[in-house]
Amino acid sequence: MKILVLGCKGQLGRCLKDQLKNEDYEVIYTSRDQIDITNFQETKSKILDISPDLVINATAYTAVDKAEEYPETANLINHKAVKNIANICNQHGCWLIHISTDYVFDGKSNVPYKEHDRTNPQGVYGKTKHKGELAIQASGCNHIILRTAWVFSEYGNNFLKTMLRIGKEKESVNVISDQIGTPTYARNLAKTCLDILLISDF
DSSP states (O other), X not given: OXXXXXXXXXXXXXXXXXXXXXXXXXXXXXXXXXXOTTSHHHHHHHHHHHOOSEEEEOOOOOOHHHHHHOHHHHHIIIIIHHHHHHXXXXXXXXXXXXXXXXXXXXXXXXXXXXXXXXXXXXXXXHHHHHHHHHHHHHHTOOEEEEEEOSEEOSSSOOHHXXXXXXXXXXXXXXXXXXXXXXXXXXXXXXXXXXXXXXXXXX
């Protein structure tokens, strides 16, 4: 099986590389330097040239607050580029595993969300990610969408590392107290992708 990982320099991308290095798959890892997903024609040409059996899309515009300032950029990466990737996968006949977010919900539930709960994104980030999900579903490609939250790892910058750093530097730490979430270890998320590979017939 040939796997194409888009977004190999992010937390999940790097953890995918750790998980897949000892597996018997042909894996091509690309960052924006190799495949700029905002260049639709180039993305199509390169994906078709690679001819993967599976595309794992670990790319995203994840700056939630900045998405409010730059909605067009967030929409380009989280929606329009994802639509393009899904259409390419449909044309090529390969599978797509796409990483989405709990921000497609409104956050008003008192119990954990389930896959089929009603989506109701509130901010630009959630809305663009939701549009990306809908575009994948409309494309007709074979796909799996994984919604995750509060991703952390030993790689890059994340909330956990920030809290650990601040905890060492200050006697007390002030953080928001109006959000409830489930921190997700990127290595576990990568292993979930691997588990899907092992039980699925791509």
